[in-house]
Amino acid sequence: MQETVDMRLNELHNTIRQLPRAIAIAVVDLCALGPQRGPTKKALIIGINYVAHEKEEMKLRGAHVEARGYMELCIGKYGFRESNITLMLDDDSVTSELLPTRANILGQIHEFVEGVQPGDQLVFFYCGRSGQVESKSMNEDDGLDEVLLPLDSAGVRPQRTDKVIHDNELRRLLVDPLPVGSELTAIFDSCHSETTLLDLDHYLCNNIWFPFHESGETTGALQIDWRQEVQ
Template identity: 30%
Template structure:
């Protein structure tokens, strides 16, 4: 990457404290990633925005705030810039007539902000389509059902690459999943609307202009370029769950299994690592640890073997 090009990041961690959906490691995940971005990948601290629902957070990771942060990042982008989004939190799915998941069901994937104002695969498609030529947008989503979170992005490592895994002891593991039934029940309680359609509840709660483009009346599926600069590293396949690990109150060690695997690979691999290598090695880490989730890679053919975040080699020490 040329000198002077920007590196911009938005990091979102949702633990949903004091709710039935509480997680423990998501905020830890994004703070760990922030350190890696600054120390290893040359991101300036002022260009890394962190949104969490930790106590006393000034800006909560609501749907509106996450959309604002992502839109601002894309608006700032110029050709050659590197954009990065790391999400750790709940993921979900809802029925769709547009595509089929690996298990044969028609569904769309989404991340779940702290206020349940879903951000969908269509929203990420729109963001990627707005990139200036030559800019890249890499997403790590450590959430359930995250495979395919950029709508229509090409699968490079996915369900066809599944390897057998051992069962994981679930005593310290919580799935980052909110089922469609739970999602619909929660939104129905909030909106008071009697409808089986998620979009009607969200529009009633947040207004037509404040919800995912997937539910907007004016939404049209435009043509997607044959190749683009969207790169998705998902924590699991679209029909799988991702694990949130808590090793106990005494140690305070809590983390997302996929985020932790990414950190381990980057720590072990000091040099350049491609997107393909990072996902493949993260899969191997999770397999050794006994997890049943399978991280996936969605990107153009060219970006599959491109260097993760296009990082420059670090100068050799003279000591």
């Protein structure tokens, strides 16, 4: 196989030598491009039950079921390749680098967005705890940052926040690197997901005001039951 490739490359080089300079350069440029891949579908799916957490109130029961169910939905209905899906769980079914700690989640997000091209479709799914902490920036109307609580976080009470993942951090790592023409669908099954855990500039556009709500209260969350899609 390699001999055939080398033979054809030699034939191409010999042909290029006989071409006018401008045409030869164009041929070389085209050869350098190589085969172009089509749009890719990728998913990063995270489910955290906090089963080994020291605080009983942090523990959940259904996060793994939802994460695996959404993975099945991506593969069975939306045509994702299993090899393009990364599943992070806090159990013995995954390797250590896929345990959903803060460092591992940020590392997987970096790999997730690396090399994304226009036309690619990405899905980020998170099922676990989230909370709010005092914001150090001036871009929050309520003075609070929304945060994800990874496996190794201690929650937000007491105020130990070194292991949480802030909304503006998610925006910087998950959204900002994406090229124009790519598509990201982010799904958060957690508290405070009715605002925005991605710190998007336009989130107020999605809020709907109802006159029978109390002053200042808005809602913009789209509630869907994807389990019906799996059945």
